Amino acid sequence: MKCLLISLQSNAYVTGLKYISANLLANGHDANILLLPGYLEKKLAPAIEDFIQDYKPDLIGIGLMSIEFYPAKNLTKLLHEKFQIPVIWGGVHAIISPDECMKYADFVCTGEGERAVVSLLDHLKDKGKDIAPEIPNILTRKNRSAKEPLKAPPESDLDSLPFQEYLPDYFYGFHKNKIYNFKKNPGLFRRYALYGGTCHMMITTRGCPFNCGYCANAYLSTVYGRKVRERSVENCMEELMNVKKDPYVLYINFEDDCFFTHNREWMSKFAEAYKKHINLPFIVRVIPTMLDREALRTLRKAGLSMVVMGIQSGSDRVNFDVFQRRISFSSVKMAAGIISESGAAPFYEMIVDNPYETEDDEIETINAISRLKRPYIISLAHLTFFPGAPLTERAIKDNIADPDAYLFRYLVKIDTTYLNKLLGITPFIPKALMRYLNKPEASRHHIHILLVNFFNFITKRFVEPVVFLFIMTRALNYNPIWLIRTVLGNWRSAFSKLISNYLGKGDMEYDKKLASAKKDMPELFEK
Numbered sequence: 086m087k088c089l090l091i092s093l094q095s096n097a098y099v100t101g102l103k104y105i106s107a108n109l110l111a112n113g114h115d116a117n118i119l120l121l122p123g124y125l126e127k128k129l130a131p132a133i134e135d136f137i138q139d140y141k142p143d144l145i146g147i148g149l150m151s152i153e154f155y156p157a158k159n160l161t162k163l164l165h166e167k168f169q170i171p172v173i174w175g176g177v178h179a180i181i182s183p184d185e186c187m188k189y190a191d192f193v194c195t196g197e198g199e200r201a202v203v204s205l206l207d208h209l210k211d212k213g214k215d216i217a218p219e220i221p222n223i224l225t226r227k228n229r230s231a232k233e234p235l236k237a238p239p240e241s242d243l244d245s246l247p248f249q250e251y252l253p254d255y256f257y258g259f260h261k262n263k264i265y266n267f268k269k270n271p272g273l274f275r276r277y278a279l280y281g282g283t284c285h286m287m288i289t290t291r292g293c294p295f296n297c298g299y300c301a302n303a304y305l306s307t308v309y310g311r312k313v314r315e316r317s318v319e320n321c322m323e324e325l326m327n328v329k330k331d332p333y334v335l336y337i338n339f340e341d342d343c344f345f346t347h348n349r350e351w352m353s354k355f356a357e358a359y360k361k362h363i364n365l366p367f368i369v370r371v372i373p374t375m376l377d378r379e380a381l382r383t384l385r386k387a388g389l390s391m392v393v394m395g396i397q398s399g400s401d402r403v404n405f406d407v408f409q410r411r412i413s414f415s416s417v418k419m420a421a422g423i424i425s426e427s428g429a430a431p432f433y434e435m436i437v438d439n440p441y442e443t444e445d446d447e448i449e450t451i452n453a454i455s456r457l458k459r460p461y462i463i464s465l466a467h468l469t470f471f472p473g474a475p476l477t478e479r480a481i482k483d484n485i486a487d488p489d490a491y492l493f494r495y496l497v498k499i500d501t502t503y504l505n506k507l508l509g510i511t512p513f514i515p516k517a518l519m520r521y522l523n524k525p526e527a528s529r530h531h532i533h534i535l536l537v538n539f540f541n542f543i544t545k546r547f548v549e550p551v552v553f554l555f556i557m558t559r560a561l562n563y564n565p566i567w568l569i570r571t572v573l574g575n576w577r578s579a580f581s582k583l584i585s586n587y588l589g590k591g592d593m594e595y596d597k598k599l600a601s602a603k604k605d606m607p608e609l610f611e612k
């Protein structure tokens with residue numbers, strides 16, 4: 086049986102779909118992945134129609150995060166008009182909002198999809214599509230009303246799942262009205278992949294030990310439990326040795342919510358094997374209170390080049406009371422010190438545009454951030470009220486959030502307020518200047534606004550890229566060849582980010598498509 090897995094994301098990092106397709110192949114089925122970046126057209130393009138007619142899938146799967154809801158709804162309607170093929174939705178949004186998704190799809194996957202999709206294809210083969218399946222994690226119109234829809238326990242043995250490839254030969258992309266095989270057109274793949282395709286995105290754990298109020302994990306942990314499940318070092322190495330064969334892979338980007346949930350024993354075994362077999366620079370994410378100096382040193386020796394750490398706010402009130410994230414700024418400062426001392430490039434993430442934050446909180450955040458050891462890079466994300474997050478429920482109750490806003494706005498699109506701009510430039514300007522500019526609106530003059538705008542312009546275009554290059558060069562132990570390869574591999578995405586003020590090109594294009602779809606297809610946006 087054949088399954089076509091479609092992603093509507095603007096980029097080609099489709100970890101979930103790669104896992105599902107690998108498992109389908111291992112179980113005797115066939116799979117293709119098709120990237121339709123932000124597809125929101127009134128009609129199915131002839132190339133897509135031909136592709137489906139040629140491949141003749143028995144099942145079409147659409148993977149979606151919440152922001153891809155409208156493209157998924159539209160595409161499903163177009164597919165149903167042309168073909169008699171059942172459509173299943175899966176991914177984070179399907180898990181969080183299964184009832185809403187069930188209005189449009191024939192099946193909804195309410196958890197991990199690897200085994201569920203294999204069972205569904207087996208069912209379609211044996212019993213056909215007119216008999217409703219009874220499969221754990223698969224919601225149908227029939228069993229939707231059941232009190233206890235069948236749930237599969239979270240996958241306990243992650244090593245038993247075939248892992249994802251960097252670029253499978255059955256991965257296709259829709260570009261300028263044609264469909265291309267990415268493996269045969271690697272240049273095109275790299276255009277759609279983040280960071281020019283220089284990173285392999287890898288996940289060694291599933292789950293997060295925290296339950297922050299703004300994060301989908303707070304909901305996902307009710308489905309998967311609080312326990313963080315991990316892969317063995319051997320299993321991770323097998324995936325990486327395969328990935329390393331591709332000369333374009335320069336970095337491994339570990340997307341685990343917190344790489345430091347692994348214990349020291351796992352870490353040292355990993356570091357040893359990684360250095361021996363892989364030896365590529367790599368990136369990890371960490372939650373400040375989980376950072377372990379010893380483990381960090383061990384990873385650093387194995388090639389760790391960048392540590393991404395969520396700080397979110399510099400105000401303890403906001404972190405504790407609003408975000409339900411019990412991490413004080415003193416812990417953040419300590420963790421930042423350890424990262425700097427290790428020589429890895431520090432990359433800190435903040436959440437802004439928070440309606441529960443006062444001007445005093447924002448001023449406190451800027452002051453706090455300025456106390457972190459330089460040099461470092463910060464990235465600001467717009468607080469998006471995604472469905473399923475406890476803070477979203479609170480904000481809707483408090484009438485403070487538009488419950489549909491997440492459908493139209495990317496995290497990277499932040500408000501261009503005075504204090505957001507000042508926060509963004511704080512790591513790069515003299516502290517005395519920061520103190521002079523860090524004022525409440527009531528005491529600001531034209532000169533403050535002028536200076537913030539001026540430094541924002543200069544910093545974003547010239548200073549920040551130079552600091553970024555410097556911390557990466559240092560993290561790569563001043564290896565010039567690696568630096569040149571990084572710059573060459575990333576120049577296109579870096580350039581496009583600079584021009585479009587840090588909003589990815591794909592996201593900008595999606596914004597435009599969404600705006601014109603609202604005009605041309607108002608019925609799509611009706612509830």
Ligand code: B12
Nearest residue numbers: 094095100101146147148150151175176194197198301496
């Ligand atoms: C890696 C990652 C990315 C990567 C790759 C995403 C990907 N599709 O693989 C990148 C960097 C591209 C990314 C981008 C964004 N991300 Co992200 N990302 C993650 C992260 C950290 C891990 C995802 C992952 O690989 N999980 C491991 C795989 C195995 O699990 P999975 O993807 O859930 O897939 C399983 C099931 O969901 C299901 N499944 C998935 N797809 C399908 C399809 C079918 C047909 C079926 C049947 C089943 C099925 O089966 C899979 C295997 O078991 C998660 C956090 C998390 N813990 O989930 C956030 C997360 C998914 N991202 C999130 C967000 C918000 C974004 C952005 C929108 C942020 C932004 N820039 O504004 C962008 C999307 C931009 C775009 N449209 O292109 C949110 C989503 C919230 C929501 N309600 O939608 C999450 C949950 C983070 C969070 N904590 O809130 N992200």
